[in-house]
Amino acid sequence: xxxxxxxxxxxxxxxxxxxxxxxxxxxxxxxxxxxxxxxxxxxxxxxxxxxxxxxxxxxxxxxxxxxxxxxxxxxxxxxxxxxxxxxxxxxxxxxxxxxxxxxxxxxxxxxxxxxxxxxxxxxxxxxxxxxxxxxxxxxxxxxxxxxxxxxxxxxxxxxxxxxxxxxxxxxxxxxxxxxxxxxxxxxxxxxxxxxxxxxxxxxxxxxxxxxxxxxxxxxxxxxxxxxxxxxxxxxxxxxxxxxxxxxxxxxxxxxxxxxxxxxxxxxxxxxxxxxxxxxxxxxxxxxxxxxxxxxxxxxxxxxxxxxxxxxxxxxxxxxxxxxxxxxxxxxxxxxxxxxxxxxxxxxxxxxxxxxxxxxxxxxxxxxxxxxxxxxxxxxxxxxxxxxxxxxxxxxxxxxxxxxxxxxxxxxxxxxxx
Numbered sequence: 001x002x003x004x005x006x007x008x009x010x011x012x013x014x015x016x017x018x019x020x021x022x023x024x025x026x027x028x029x030x031x032x033x034x035x036x037x038x039x040x041x042x043x044x045x046x047x048x049x050x051x052x053x054x055x056x057x058x059x060x061x062x063x064x065x066x067x068x069x070x071x072x073x074x075x076x077x078x079x080x081x082x083x084x085x086x087x088x089x090x091x092x093x094x095x096x097x098x099x100x101x102x103x104x105x106x107x108x109x110x111x112x113x114x115x116x117x118x119x120x121x122x123x124x125x126x127x128x129x130x131x132x133x134x135x136x137x138x139x140x141x142x143x144x145x146x147x148x149x150x151x152x153x154x155x156x157x158x159x160x161x162x163x164x165x166x167x168x169x170x171x172x173x174x175x176x177x178x179x180x181x182x183x184x185x186x187x188x189x190x191x192x193x194x195x196x197x198x199x200x201x202x203x204x205x206x207x208x209x210x211x212x213x214x215x216x217x218x219x220x221x222x223x224x225x226x227x228x229x230x231x232x233x234x235x236x237x238x239x240x241x242x243x244x245x246x247x248x249x250x251x252x253x254x255x256x257x258x259x260x261x262x263x264x265x266x267x268x269x270x271x272x273x274x275x276x277x278x279x280x281x282x283x284x285x286x287x288x289x290x291x292x293x294x295x296x297x298x299x300x301x302x303x304x305x306x307x308x309x310x311x312x313x314x315x316x317x318x319x320x321x322x323x324x325x326x327x328x329x330x331x332x333x334x335x336x337x338x339x340x341x342x343x344x345x346x347x348x349x350x351x352x353x354x355x356x357x358x359x360x361x362x363x364x365x366x367x368x369x370x371x372x373x374x375x376x377x378x379x380x381x382x383x384x385x386x387x388x389x390x391x392x393x394x395x396x397x398x399x400x401x402x403x404x405x406x407x408x409x410x411x412x413x414x415x416x417x
Contacts, residue, residue, distance in 0.1 A: 036093035039086045039105070040237065046083035047230065050076045056133060063131055073135035074123045077152050078116045084159040085112035087233075091166035100334040115155045122148040136200075137219060141207035149204050157197045164190035167236075173339065173386055177378075178243025185236030189229045196225040257300045258293070260381045265289055267349075267388040268303050271310035274352050278310045304380045311345060311387075318348040339390075342383075346390035 052058050054076035062072040089105040096104065126144035129135075139145050164187040171183035199222055203214040265286055272279045280302065284292075326347040330340040 035098070035102070035105075036090055039090035039093060043083050043086035043090060046079050046086060050079035050083060053079060054133075059133055060131065069128050069131040070135045070139075071123070073133075074119060074148070078119060081112055081116055081119075081152065081155060084156060084163075085109060087163055088159060088166070091163060091170070094170050095166055097334050097336055112155075115151060118151055119148050122151070134219070136204070137207075137213055140204050141210070143208070146204050146208045150201065153197050153200050153204070157194060160190040160193040160197065163187070172389060176240065176244075176382075179240040182236040182239035182243065185232050185239065187236075189232030189236065192225055192229045192232060196222055196229065199225065254296055257296050257381075260385065261296065261300050261303065262290065263385050264300075264303055264307065264381070264388055267384070267391050268307055270349065270353060270391075271307055271314070274349070275310040275313045278313070279306050300381065301377060304377065304384060307384055308380070311349075314348055314352050315345070318352065322348065322351055342387050342390045346387060349391055 053062060053072050059072040059076075062075075063069050085108050088108045089101075092101040092104040092108070095101070122144050126142060129139050132138055136145070136149055140149060167183040167187040167190070171180045171187070174180045174183065199218065203218055203222075206214055269283050272283055323344055326344045327340065330343045335343060
């Protein structure tokens with residue numbers, strides 16, 4: 001019964017990744033030059049191949065064909081390592097400009113090559129043992145085999161941690177709800193994967209320390225975690241494609257609007273202090289804002305208008321040299337166009353706060369952007385939330401310090417400061 005459950009879980013995992021590949025294949029064909037999509041395709045193909053190689057009939061057939069017992073168990077893990085590398089390359093292309101992503105991908109590939117080479121060296125340096133599908137369970141007490149397994153698990157743990165950090169980073173700057181949720185699901189898959197790594201390390205150490213073989217139930221649990229991991233990643237990776245068709249990107253609930261009000265409050269208040277007169281009403285305390293559940297949609301709409309007007313006034317009064325040098329720093333950091341614009345705007349606000357040079361009295365003048373249309377409000381809110389994150393980011397403050405270090409100290413209001 002347990003073997004039947006294991007086979008079912010393995011089949012479910014294979015089906016999940018193959019469905020993800022089938023769904024994305026038309027897009028891959030249309031954009032054959034997209035390196036990110038190529039990495040995604042490689043990830044899916046390698047994952048499916050690893051899952052097929054690790055179970056019969058492919059497992060026994062490969063070993064019999066090559067004449068090396070249990071080789072498929074090791075090479076299946078090597079395919080999984082290749083899949084992990086492709087995943088990191090995909091995330092690099094999502095997070096960084098192409099040139100930087102290419103350099104990062106080369107580092108990932110080199111590390112993966114070394115790990116795979118070490119795994120094969122450890123396998124072939126130890127005596128061959130009778131064929132079995134439970135290679136790690138039966139022979140994991142051997143020091144060489146245990147070392148092989150721990151090298152693989154350590155690599156996967158590092159990959160899953162990096163994957164979670166990169167997906168959460170991309171989710172934080174994404175302007176689409178479906179993309180944000182998709183990346184969060186991928187990160188959740190990474191967390192499940194770390195649980196699997198902990199389980200497998202414990203199973204390996206139990207055997208190395210001379211205890212009896214781990215219970216078969218732990219192997220079933222491991223396969224369950226792998227199935228959940230791959231399902232979360234498959235759904236998360238494809239959600240940005242099919243999510244908008246189900247209305248994910250257009251949903252704006254009172255709860256999400258209330259949370260947006262809360263997230264925008266610090267930057268909104270700062271901008272109000274820099275540009276007195278822009279806000280229609282004096283800002284209340286954060287507690288008063290938090291407990292007021294009335295007119296949430298109208299308050300959010302008004303807040304967006306006031307922030308956009310205040311930002312325009314701050315930009316008009318900012319020193320052009322600050323803008324130029326902030327732009328140069330952002331380009332040196334490899335920021336994309338959207339992030340670069342947000343970083344420069346946030347830098348202008350930070351320098352305005354430090355110098356306390358006001359943006360001027362708020363008034364409607366020619367050139368002030370029109371108030372957002374209702375249909376544009378969610379996009380405006382997401383853009384301002386990203387700006388708010390840039391404004392409070394410690395990395396940004398270090399960039400601003402870099403501007404000070406290159407003698408840009410004579411900003412309005414900064415003399416003698």
